[in-house]
Amino acid sequence: MTSLLLYALFPRVKRKELTSFTIHFATCKSFNGSQDHYRCAKYKSNTGSCTAHFIREEVLKQIVWSRIFDVTALFFDDIMAFHEMMYQQRSAETEKEMKRRKREVGQARKRIAELDRIFKRIYEDDISGTISHDRFLKLSAEYEAEQRELEEKVKADQQEVDTYEQNKSDFDSFAAIIRKYVGIKELTPAIVNEFIKKIIVHAPEKVDGKRVQKVDIVFNFVGELNFLSATQPKRQGA
Numbered sequence: 001m002t003s004l005l006l007y008a009l010f011p012r013v014k015r016k017e018l019t020s021f022t023i024h025f026a027t028c029k030s031f032n033g034s035q036d037h038y039r040c041a042k043y044k045s046n047t048g049s050c051t052a053h054f055i056r057e058e059v060l061k062q063i064v065w066s067r068i069f070d071v072t073a074l075f076f077d078d079i080m081a082f083h084e085m086m087y088q089q090r091s092a093e094t095e096k097e098m099k100r101r102k103r104e105v106g107q108a109r110k111r112i113a114e115l116d117r118i119f120k121r122i123y124e125d126d127i128s129g130t131i132s133h134d135r136f137l138k139l140s141a142e143y144e145a146e147q148r149e150l151e152e153k154v155k156a157d158q159q160e161v162d163t164y165e166q167n168k169s170d171f172d173s174f175a176a177i178i179r180k181y182v183g184i185k186e187l188t189p190a191i192v193n194e195f196i197k198k199i200i201v202h203a204p205e206k207v208d209g210k211r212v213q214k215v216d217i218v219f220n221f222v223g224e225l226n227f228l229s230a231t232q233p234k235r236q237g238a
Contacts, residue, residue, distance in 0.1 A: 055201050055213060055215070060199070060201075060215070061187060063215050063217070064187060064192065064199070064217065065187055067217045068184075068187075068191075068195055071178065071195075071219070072181070072182070075175070075178050076182075085225075086171060086222060086225070094164075098160070098161055098164050101157045101160060101161050102161055104153075105158055105161065108150045108154045109154060111146075111150055112147055112151060112154070115143050115146060115147045115150075116147075118143060119140060119143055119144075122139050122140065122143075123136070123140075170222060171221070171222065173221045174219065174220065174221040174222045177194050177220070177221075180194075181194070181195075194220065195219060195220060196217060196220065197218045197220045197223075199215065199216070199217055200215070200216040201213070202214040202215070202216070
């Protein structure tokens with residue numbers, strides 16, 4: 001397997017959560033490939049603003065393979081339990097928050113429609129002389145500002161609700177990927193790209209004298225599955 005193909009396995013590696021810095025792939029010509037690795041692009045530039053976030057390519061492959069294996073094994077062992085664990089990962093607080101947002105979206109839309117009616121009424125009052133034109137301008141400016149604010153809120157909240165609802169239905173899409181790759185023998189770029197949205201490599205830590213590095217696997221459709229092990233307690237030596 002060439003270094004180009006090896007790199008193609010993990011095109012979405014990030015150095016740590018909430019960062020835009022990618023990790024570069026580095027191949028060692030004088031070795032047999034076991035020393036090929038990923039490291040932070042910012043560390044490579046020697047700016048001193050980041051640690052290496054170094055991880056060997058073979059170790060990363062093992063982590064990804066193990067995580068995909070765990071997911072598929074759990075899925076086929078008890079699909080209902082798998083679905084339940086995914087559901088429980090969505091906290092009760094999140095469910096309550098989405099219900100609250102749905103309710104507020106409905107209320108905001110009613111108020112927007114009401115403001116349209118009010119604006120029409122004060123416009124007619126302005127034409128008829130029931131209220132002064134200055135009063136009309138003041139009221140219309142206030143109502144328009146309120147309406148714009150409500151429309152922005154509806155747009156933002158509805159997007160959150162839609163994303164949440166979409167995620168609830170994405171279980172079937174993820175299940176289809178699992179079924180598609182039953183009995184896979186090796187990782188390929190196609191398999192990795194279908195299963196995984198991104199990989200987040202955290203800075204290594206020392207635990208009981210050993211190098212421990214946390215690697216987050218974020219799957220397509222379902223996100224990070226927190227009920228799976230997320231730490232690879234393996235010393236990465238030469």
